[in-house]
Amino acid sequence: MKIATWNVNGIRARAIAFEHWIQARRPDVLCLQEIKAHPDQIPAGIRDIRGYTSRWHGARGGYSGVSIHVSESLGETEYSVPHFDEETRVLQARVGGLTVVNVYTPLGQKSYRQKIEFLGSLVHYIDALCYEGENVILCGDLNVAHRDADVHPEMYVEDMLCTRPDERSMIDALHALGLKDLFRHHHPDEQHAYSWWPYYGGARARNVGWRIDYILAPSAIAGTSTGCWIQREESSSDHSPVLAEIGPVNNSGKTAGKSGRKSGGNAPGSAAAKDK
16 A cells, blocks of 8 residues: 655645646555645646545645545545644544544744644644554654754754754654654665755755655554655655555554553543544
């Protein structure tokens, strides 16, 4: 199964590139971020993609927004918006034994507190899903560079946004729930592997960027993965897609979360319980 995530930085500007990319790559599950459009503003040619079910979750005003696209070959898909969503930043799909959560984290430039609270809510929500025994795949632009190696040295400044300890601790917390960063799972020591580049200074051509786009999966699923790649050749956005391949889902390989329990219903007062 192929799972991909891509911050398109405006789906209307990226419509042709998006259509060409999805037809060429044919991911089974695709998560988009920063679509910057309300569903009825999506260009007609890509609003309903042949062979996929799609859920567009965006608002008018050209800001934020996410979507998930699932191959019809995977069967029925249940889409929902988790309760902690704000500014159309979170969307979920349950399909084929997986719960795919697509996230576009605030940068934190306007409100750093908003970013930390959002990431904290995300961690609690993922913990609740894991408590219920769901096979969680977390995709998206988390706007956090987890390691110093995920930022080009030319761009690194101490205490800058996306690298602060309290931001990085949220990625640590997701790892503590049993989720693995699939790119680092396959490329633990790779240097200069980035998924976002600024538009100025010829940054992409010089590969001066950040790695802030992720696919995270439970250890049992990571163990079936045959690879995870940043597709730098797709350069129409300031982000490139990240694509991972995983094997068949084994429903006995549940993740436990902080609670240490694999199943048994909703955690009392949990986010997942409230979302049902």
